[in-house]
Structure formats: structure tokens, C-alpha cells
Amino acid sequence: MSKLRIAGATLNQTPLAWENNLNNIREAINDAIDKGVDILCLPELCITGYGCEDVFLSEWLYTKAMECLLEAKSYCKNITVAIGLPVKHEGLSYNATCMIRNEQILGFYAKQNMAGDGVHYEPRWFTPWKSGTVDKIIIEGDEYKFGDIIFEIEGVKIGFEICEDAWREVRPACRLFEQKVNLILNPSASHFAFEKTRLREKLVVDSSKNFHCTYVYANLLGNEAGRMVYDGEILIARYGTLIKRNEWLSYKHMQLQFADVDFGNEDETYAAPDEWPRDKNTEFVKASSLALFDYLRKSRSKGFVLSLSGGADSSSIAVLVAEMVRRGVEELGAEDFIKKTGISTLQVGDTSDHPSVIKQLVSQILTCAYQGTVNSSEATFQSAKELAESIGATFYSWLIDEEVNSYTQKIEKALNRPLTWETDDIALQNIQARSRSPIIWMLANIENALLLTTSNRSEADVGYATMDGDTSGSIAPIAAVDKHFIITWLRWAERNLGYTALNYVNNLQPSAELRPLAQEQTDEADLMPYPVIVEIEKLAIRDRKSPVEVYHALNAVKLESSELLKAHITKFFRLWSRNQWKRERTAPAFHLDDFNVDPRTWCRFPILSSGFETELRELNELD
Template sequence: MSTLRISCATVNQTPLDWTGNLNHILSAIEEAKKEGAEILCFPELAITAYGSEDLYLSYWYPQKALKQLEKILPYCEDITVAVGLPVRIHEKVYNCMAIIENSELKGFVAKQFMAIDGVHYEFRWFTPWEAHQLIKFDFFGKEVPLGDMIFEKKGIKYGFEICEDAWRGKIRPGYRLKDRKVDIIFNPSASHFAMGKTLQREELICESSKIFNVTYFYINLLGNESGRMIFDGEIMVARNGEILLKNQLLSFRDFQVKTFDYDSDSESHLPIITSLNKNEEFVQAAALGLFDYLRKSKSKGFVLSLSGGADSSTIAIIVAEMVKRGIKELGVDNFLRKINLDFSPKSSHPEKEIVGQILTTAYQASENSSKSTFDSAKALSESIGAEFLNWEISQEVKSYTQKIEKAIGRKLNWEKDDLALQNIQARARSPIIWLLANLKNALLLSTSNRSEGDVGYATMDGDTSGSISPIAAVDKYFIINWLRWAESHLNYTGLKMVNNLKPTAELRPLENQQTDESDLMPYALIVEIEKLAIRDRRSPVDIYLILKDELAIDNDLLKSYVKKFFRLWSRNQWKRERLAPSFHLDEFNVDPKTWYRFPILSGSYEEELKELDTY
């Protein structure tokens, strides 16, 4: 019987934070040693952080990563450690796992397939390694092997599939590892978070353990490394098609270590039953994203223009949950230290006190704002403990409109100047909320959502203003339903008034009874169109033909909605190019920097939309 005690470590890293990244790795090695681990595997690119972008293309950055690896060696006595880093060979950079045993570098395994879909652009930086190829690499005067190879410990053979390697079907490295009769496959990954994605991974890892007849270890990075992608820090072990170990996802800790006793003769274990709740995943990921963004940007808190509506209220709740969840996992003192807040709570339940220190909300009323949205914003802000401010922007709007009226020689009116009069109200709010954020050295939170990004239903330099846009990758229909869930399941009674309001921009006179869906179309329909248009890349005619059989909508009305979506989508790409950085939270998003590129200038689907009229 052959046994090995194996640890997997997820780490929350940051590009260019060499000392912090190294300390996380060394702390994880120390903890694994205390647990008696004989092998410890980290995620890919753990030394540098995955999100290093074009730093990988420099000569000095991969070289410094090698020097960091050299610093790790002395801490690896009596243990085998696999850790990821970039390795440059002449003009090419390779994504590698370094394998250290008893403080000696045994070699590098190089990634064979690059992720190039969705949020990933790995071919920009890395060159795929060829199967079976093995070379000698000069590691500070010592030649070590680099390439496609396997290792052995205590008679147990193991190899690697590095992240994307495992998603390549019949050509993946796992088949060659099976031919080499490995017992264990490690999958060190930097796999971005998306709601529901853990189920896809479970299926892949369970199936892999059966196909290759191995114990399969999956180790993912953790946290919001560099601004947009969030990693969930997932660790899983599977054998015979069953999950044997799974950790808590989306931890607020700097690292997690999970240890597993591998037994080559063991046939079965009790399976791990995993439950998935998309609402819970969303709030945990967004809360972790804000936590990391706050502390890594070294800001002093958040400022939020709280309208009383769904989007800004969602973000307020996420901040409150960030505090609640951070305290629960880290403890009050450690949480406050992490966010650099010098504050001593007086209460034994200090969540509201801390929210009051880091979140400032402001209701900015125009002449078209209602009492119901003011009451909604005030009630929610007070219920979570945030500082609540309010003021009117009527004087600023009047000043702008009078100046332009004088310049053009006529009065503005709602019949002729509807869009301009709406936008000036949204834009008038921006300078003063930025002023407040600057005064507090805080991050301004932008409130636009993905549905608004689709159709440009947001004012550039108005409600799109912000340092970070936490929900820009989430559709409005999901947000509306999530708020109801949060009221009942997270016990935010302050959401009651929010959930009783219809989404509205409140930019036209109140007697117009403006609502978002009357301006656009039902949010549930936008979701269906965008999935087909953006995620599945279907044409307007395809979308119409699919939806007319699925939805109980008049055919002419459905055509008009499809046309409206594509026309608005095309003319508003410039807005999406300028949106504040957003978290990738769903299976797809519309951020051209992370998921979907589209020309700023185009023919706006004119021929394709005319074709609709023939059906």
C-alpha cells in the first residue's frame, strides 16, 4: 500500500506585490508542513499573480519571478512543492509549474494549451509548450529539465494539467499522462469565477478521475487579484468519479491549505454533496471583490450615490455584506487591519459601526425626484449603518440649462430636448459626488448594470462615473430578483421600500411616470436577447426565430424589441469602452476589455434588421 499526505494551497496574490505574494506562499508551506504534508501544490502563476498582463512580456519580470522561486527553495526541506510562475526562454514566455523537492529544484512543467476565450488572452503573453518536448534550462548556474514530464514520490507517479490543459477534450495532456501510468494528476489553475461555474468544474474533475483512473487534484487562485477577474480559490479532489474533498469558496483569507491522505489501494470514499445557490454566490463574490479592491487600492472607504432604486441599493447591501462576512471569517481586528481602518468599535456587534466608517451614501435630488425614492434611500442607508447625506442639484441643472439657452437663443423644452434634459441631471450629480469621494479618499462606486450596458441606458459622465462598477456584469432582471432574495434570506428589512418601487431613472417630470422598462423593453426580454446575441453570437433573424417560438409576445412587437436592442447596442459601444472597471461575475459580460469586443463604429446591423421584415 502506498500513501501520501498531499496539501493544496490557494493564495490571494497581487501583481508586483513581491513581498506579500512570497509571504503567502511561505505561510502556506509552513502550514502544510505542520499538517505533515509530503507534497504541496499551489495554483498556476502563484508567484506573480495571474493578472500581470503585459508585465509578462518584459525581460525583467519573469527573471524576478525566478529569483522569488530561488527564495522559496530553503523553505522546502522535507517536502515537495509545486508552484507556478512565468519562465522566459529567449523571445518566448512559458507558463510553468516549478517542482521543488527537499529544497532542490527538480524541474519545470510547461503549460501546453492557452486560454483565449472570454476573459482570457493568454496567447498575447505565453507560448504553448509542445507535447513530449523536454529541454535543459539554466536556473542560476544549474541545469534543470523543463517541458513535458512526470515525477515520482514514494513510488507514486504524478503529473500536471495546467488549467486550460484540462479543457481540451481528446487532445488534453491527461491522455498522455494516463499512458505514462501516473497515479495522480494535479490541475493548478487560474480559473475566473462565474456564477454556477463550480458545477462545470466538478463535472470535469469527476469525469477526469474516471477517464484517467487517477486521483485528480484541482487548485485554483483566490480573490480579486488585479481589478476585474475574481478567483474563487476552489480546491477539489476526485477519485472514481466522486468528489472527496472540497473547500469553502471565495474566502477572505490570504491563503487556504487543504490536506488529503492519498491511498493507492482505497477504492471508495463518502462523496461530498455540494449545494449551489446563485444568489449566495453573487453576494459572496462581489463582497470579496470589493474587499480586495478596497485594501489593494489603499483607499479609505466607499462613496455611493444612493438613488433609492435597485442598482445602488444592491451595491449598498454588498458593502454591508463585505463587512459582515469579513468579520465573520477574519475577526474584527484582523478585518480592520486588512482594510487599514484605525477604528475601535464600541459594540459587541460592530458591523453597522464599521459600515458607518467606510460607506458614505448620498441622495442627490432633482426637480423630478420623488419622495418615495428619497425615503427608500434614507431607510436603506440607515438600516445598514452607512452615513447618509442628501442635497438638491436643481441649482446646478438650472445654471447649465440657462447658460446653453442664452448661447443658442431659445428655451429648452421636453418636447424637443428630452434626452439632453434627462442627461444634464445625471451629469450634474457627478462632480459633487466625485468631490465627496476625493474628500474622503474613497472609491466612488458606479451603479450601472449589464442590461444598461447592452443598450446604453446610462449617462456617460453621470451615473456611469466611478472608480469601480461592481454590478456592471450582472443583468437587471437578476438584480431585481436578488434584492427580493436578500430582503428575505439576508434579513435586510431596509430593502422593503426598494423592492416596492418600479425601476425608474426619475429624469423626466413626475407626471410622465417614467419607468426603465417603458423606455426600453421588459428586462427579462433583454436577458434573453443578450444571451443569444452576445453569449451565443446569433444574428438578429436567428434571435427572432428562436424567441417567437419560446415567448408569448406578439411577433411584430418582438421584432421591434430585437431591432431596438441591436440599434442601441451598436450605437453605444463607445460607452462600454469607457465604463469603470467591473467584476466578472456571470457566465459572460459586455466589457470589451474582458469579454466581448465590438467595433465602436459600424453599420449598426442595418441589412440584418431589414431582413427581419421579411419574416
């Protein structure tokens, strides 16, 4: 068997962006040819983009995808390339990969296992191919093999697993091993989630060992369609050893990673690949900043607007935008970063002075406003002001008491009575949050910018947010993570990322600041301790346990006293049930954890229900 240079490439694609996607494919193939690559694996559905959603139900999409494939075929001079696309065959839709060698189609492998759990809906669009079955497909009068195919190039047997295929216990690789396949290619669209990179690496390495092969994995990159973030990993493993890895979550629209493999020498050794920091704090900032960058440029917006309260949530988002700029400039250079944003009005001075350039760009990309009331503290104002100035953001501040008083007086006149904190607490809190929304939206509209929503996952759990107030916005960058994580991450960011101005917010108790200052309102006094919410949420939402099951699990570890735990579990389930309508209306969020509470992706729940009435009664009847 031959010694071959094999490679994977990651691509930052956009659904239905035919020209963009083909340009990226062509660049990857050309780069591979320049580097002497023999076999190149591109990601799953890279022609159309993975996130086309129900457009996959349209007939014309398959015609257009095939036209693009035939165009891409002409790029493949003296190289073998695997290109992912949807294919219509005998009236059914398949998720397929086409193998092309020297401008000639060799055949199509069709995905056998559809991802249909969590955030995935593949069974809605595609039909799984039956293992071991091979058919014929006619394209422009020529006949090609279609289905479960093994290819052979220069004596090397090549098989496929497409993403989900590899995550099943009974998987194509089992049959490929029996057929003595030497090389398995895995074109993937595997979304980012905390710590998933280690699971993915283990899958690739174990696969190469268990099936005695060389295994090439190539994933999509970036925020492709709005919610999912792809980390763009390229992994090459051989006989249980990882031999190549690229740097993940890159701002580049294409990366290539290759290895020279002597398929006739089973004792060949390789140097260990580079390692990257993959702790949860680093993952969060890398994934979120890249997601913001792609969302900004793909939505063709001119920047971001943020209602910066000086609290933890809005402060974390301000830092993420600053990191978006810093990381983009450091990886791409200032000129390429500016060009890639698509914002023609961006201007900077000396591009060699990175700290100055970053602050100049942040000032043009991020506009923040502190919207105070009589209930706002000097401490939160200073927190917002110091952070905005330290990162270079444009900063405004104004009071909204006039607007709040106008609304309040109209209602008092209509009801013919004064509103008081004793009788109208929620209404008096909410009108402040809602009064901030129209003016910050106005600023976002004027600047043709995206309004950033500051809600987090813990607030979504229990409805601790004002609809059309702090939930207003175009995108919710932190809605997929819990408040306890945000608080701990801000302390990490102060120490490890150099944002010393976070010292202000890191010394504050989280508070909505909607009641009179004399009442000393805090979030945890209104709700329960955030670490408690996190533990209840894991069991109740992620693991789908009943109130009694949650109680037994947490009482066993003595999270808090039994009676207090019952009270907090009861409160959580009641608030969860009551506030589904809010979760239905929140802005799109990046999927970052292994679960989320977005009903449009991971967690569906009825808007109207019993509110766990029977289950909570059983809980509170326990001795």
C-alpha cells in the same frame, strides 16, 4: 506504493506584489509542513500573480520571478511543493510549474494549452509547450528537465495539467493515463463565473475516474487584479469520488486542504466532504462582496462613496458593501478584518457584539448621498434613507436643482430660446444625471474613497445611462449582471439576508426619475421589459446570433407577439450599435457571468458600424 498526505492550497495573490506573494506561499508551505503534508500543489503563476497582463512581455519579470522561486525553494524543507511561475527558456516565455522536493528543484512542467477565449489572452504572452517534449534548462549553473515531465515520489508517478490543459478534449491527462500516472496535480487560475463551480467539480471528479488517478486541483483566490474574481477552490478526487473540498470565496489570504491517500489500496473509502450553498443568488453576493473587499484594500482606498438613488441598482451595491463587512467580520473577526483593510482610522467598540461592530464599520467604510431634484419622488428618498440607516452607512441628502438650473439657463441664453421637454427631452434628462457627478466625486476625493458606479449590464447593452453621470466611478460592481437579475436578487436578499429595508425599493417600478413626476417615467416604458432584454442579449451578444436568428429563436417560444418582438429586437440592435462608445468608457467591472459586454475583456465591437442596417431590414421584411 506509499501512503501520502497530499494537499492543495489557495492563495490570494496580487500581480507583481513580490513580498506579499512570497509571504502567502511561505505561509502555505509552513502550514503544510506543520500538518505533515508530503506533496503540496500551489496555484498557477502564484509567484507573479496571474493578472500581470502585458508586463509578461517584459524581460525583467522572468528574472525577478526566478529569484523569488529560488527564495521559495528554501521554504520547502522535507516536503514536495509545486509552485507556479512564468519562465523564459531559449528566448520564449512559458507558463510553468516548478517541482521542488526538500529544497531541491526536480524540474519544470510547461503548460501545453493556452487560454485564449473570452476574458483570456494567454497566447499574447506565452508559448504553448509541445506535448511529449522534454528539454533542459540551466539555472545558476545547474541543469534541470523542462517541459512535459512526469515525476516520481516514493513510487507514486506524478503528472501535471495547468488549468486550461484540463479543459481540452485532447489533454495531457490522456498521455499521463497511458504512462500509468497515479497523481495529477492541477495548479489553476480559473476565474469565477455563475455555476462554474459545478462544472469545475465535475471536471475534477470525472478526470479522477476517466484517468484512474487521484486528482488535486488548487485555484487562486479573490479579486487578484481588478476584474477577475477567483473562487479559491481546492478539490481532491480519487477514482470518480470527490474526497475533499474547501469553503470557497474566503476572505482568508490562504487556505489548505489535504487528504491521506494510500496509493497501494484502490479500495480505500472516504467520508463525503462538506457541501456549500451554490445557487446563483448566493454566488453573486459571495463573489461580489469578496471582490469589493480585495479591490478596497489592494487599491489602498479608505472606503466607498455611493450616489444612493433609492432605486434597484444603487440599493444592491449598498447591500453588497454591507455584506462585504458582515462576511469579513464573521470569517476573520473584527480585529483581523480591520487590519486587513489597511484603513488605520477604523475604530469599533466591543468587538464581541457582531451586529453593532458591523454597523459601526459600515458607517466608516460606506458614505451614501441622495441627490434629489424636482423630479425625484418621496418614495425613492425614503427607500434610500431607510436602507442606509438600516445597514449603518453614513447618509447625506441634498438637492441639485440649483446646479441643473444654472446649466440650463446658460444654454437657454446662448440659444436664445427656452428648453422644453417636447424638444429637448434627452438633454434635460442628462443634465440632471451629470450634475450629480461633480459633487459626489468631490465627496469621494475628500474621503480618499472609491466612487461606486451603479450601471448594470442591461443599461450597457442599450446605452441607457448618462456618460459622466450615473456612469461616473472607480469600479462598477454590478456592470456584469443584467437588471432583471438585480431586481430578483434584491427580493431574495430581503427574504434571505435580513435586509428588511429593501421592502421600499422592492415595491418600486425602476425609474430614472429624470422627467417630471407627472409623466410617470419608468425604465421599461423607455426601453422594453427587462426580461425581454435579457433573452435578446443572450442570443445576440452571448451566442452572437443575427437579428433574424434571434427573432426565430424567440418567436418559437412565444416570448411576446411577433410584431412587438421584431420592434424590440430592432431597438436592441440599433441601441447596441449606437452606444459602443459608452461601453468603451465605463468603469472596470467584476467578471461574474459566463459573458460580459466589457470591450476590454470579453466583447469587442466596432465603435462605428452599419448598425445592422441590412440585417434589420431583412428582419422587418419577414412575414
